[in-house]
Amino acid sequence: MKFPEAKKQFIQSWGTLGSEWGINRSMAQVHALLLIAPKPLSAEEIMEELSISRGNANMNLRDLINWTLVSKELVPGDRKEYFVAEKDIWEIARIIARERKRREIEPVLKVLNQLKDFDAAKSNPEHQAFSKTIGDLSDLVGKMDKTVDVMLKADESWFFSTLLKLIK
């Protein structure tokens, strides 16, 4: 496979992956493009390569910057802004884990904990089933939450060497 084709495929796959969770396709594609770029890219170049509008590029770059996956870079003597992606894969993984935790785990955990002390009548089977499910779920989700916390603090070699002991 030749380079331009490989590049296209990577950008497109990363875009699909993104939209399989809640990330929008363009944001993931901009990210993919920056991930493999050997140089900072300008908004112009990104719009051009991905055939997206200026507004779209701008908005998704802003989101990527918010996530801290991308940062602005200024070239002295040039008025344009350039963009670079964080290249360290472990750092990227942690950023994504952090955002997914924030969006997926934390809100649910909060609700589950509130629902734990709802006003139950002990003898009512509906109430019993509800309590059981909520309790079980909040245990599990709580464990997931803690696991991600460890990952967020850990450094890669420690995390995976420990995990790979599990795996082997």
Added chain:
Amino acid sequence: MKFPEAKKQFIQSWGTLGSEWGINRSMAQVHALLLIAPKPLSAEEIMEELSISRGNANMNLRDLINWTLVSKELVPGDRKEYFVAEKDIWEIARIIARERKRREIEPVLKVLNQLKDFDAAKSNPEHQAFSKTIGDLSDLVGKMDKTVDVMLKADESWFFSTLLKLIK
């Protein structure tokens, strides 16, 4: 908080969680409803409780059954079909992990591995950056894939006791 309100909140939160990954809201809500139901429910009851159409209920129940999160139950002497959710939370977690792996991890891993042997010119910095990123990503995604595999085979007490040693 009173029961009906707690129930409503749980169903609605679970629905939101679902749509934060690629699951559609109704499917997640049907699942939530069945999770807390002390009895098998008929399609009618589900439609009624969630105010959704027959077609919608049918389609999402079918999907839940495909995922093996829900199964049909026949009541002797009744022509209706009834539906029950798997109640074991660890089993549910594994089913969801299995599906997310299938949809999110595997396709990307496949593409990354294909892209590893693209036709690179060693001296071209674009090609170098590409190779590096693809290599790093496929390492990481490969590790994630293996981790999920372990979880799929493990039983809960073993998995979490090992994991919690990590965590503590």
Added chain:
DNA sequence: CTAAACTTTCAATATTTATTGAAAGTTTAG
């Protein structure tokens, strides 16, 4: 066999989400 009871399908429709692009805003060179 056939009519009632139920389930499934799917084209039409509604809802949600993403994208565009032109106008407004900002910054800086001169």
Added chain:
DNA sequence: CTAAACTTTCAATAAATATTGAAAGTTTAG
């Protein structure tokens, strides 16, 4: 200061996704 070079915003529009509901299909009781 002001005009050119650039970035941001956001209402309009397009695209993707989910939902409806009525018609078609299936099963079973009698």
